[in-house]
Amino acid sequence: MGIGQLDIQDIKEKLLLLGITAGLFLPIRMIFMTYVSEHWLGSFGLVTVFGLLFIYLIKKNKLGYVGKIFERQMRKTIGGKTGKYIIAFTIVFLIYFGTSMFLIDRGNSVYYDDKEILFLTFQNDQRLTLENFPVQQLEGPIPLATNLEVLFWLSNFEYALSISLALMDDFSDGWIGNLIAIVFIEQLEVLGILYFFRRKYKTTIHVEM
Numbered sequence: 247m248g249i250g251q252l253d254i255q256d257i258k259e260k261l262l263l264l265g266i267t268a269g270l271f272l273p274i275r276m277i278f279m280t281y282v283s284e285h286w287l288g289s290f291g292l293v294t295v296f297g298l299l300f301i302y303l304i305k306k307n308k309l310g311y312v313g314k315i316f317e318r319q320m321r322k323t324i325g326g327k328t329g330k331y332i333i334a335f336t337i338v339f340l341i342y343f344g345t346s347m348f349l350i351d352r353g354n355s356v357y358y359d360d361k362e363i364l365f366l367t368f369q370n371d372q373r374l375t376l377e378n379f380p381v382q383q384l385e386g387p388i389p390l391a392t393n394l395e396v397l398f399w400l401s402n403f404e405y406a407l408s409i410s411l412a413l414m415d416d417f418s419d420g421w422i423g424n425l426i427a428i429v430f431i432e433q434l435e436v437l438g439i440l441y442f443f444r445r446k447y448k449t450t451i452h453v454e455m
Contacts, residue, residue: 259318260319266312329444349408353410354415357387365413368413
């Protein structure tokens with residue numbers, strides 16, 4: 247086979263594994279949080295448990311062709327140079343979703359009164375415009391500092407994002423907040439699993455060139 251064919255086959259295998267893991271772990275987390283524990287900490291460890299079970303089944307040759315693809319990709323990708331990039335992207339996503347959770351919580355606590363004013367205004371008028379925007383009723387952001395323009399700008403940015411995300415979560419009946427929490431937990435667990443895989447396979451492969 248040519249190099250092009252090998253690359254296409256490698257991409258197909260990666261996409262297959264991505265589809266299987268996304269299609270398996272996300273529904274499991276959603277079902278658990280819906281019917282077992284609504285708090286995101288209550289479902290911590292699910293991905294790890296099913297991930298380790300997945301590895302056990304692969305070692306026992308219970309997953310057939312999919313198991314062989316999985317182990318080959320782990321040895322080729324996670325233990326090599328590409329694994330560093332995957333871990334870096336996982337950390338970035340972890341920071342992003344963790345920040346989103348923090349901002350939603352700020353919107354529902356620190357800026358709760360302003361959020362409720364905007365929520366009621368939107369409910370009554372079905373939209374927010376310059377004419378109906380209740381700017382006089384809002385308390386506004388809590389300034390980080392009064393003498394630094396950069397911190398003042400950051401305070402306004404954090405205020406706007408916190409209320410916007412909290413409003414989106416309210417309008418979705420909490421679905422957005424739950425989804426963000428689910429993805430955050432998965433990224434945290436995936437990071438641990440990736441570290442485990444990298445330590446496990448790094449000594450048995452050559453680093454990708």
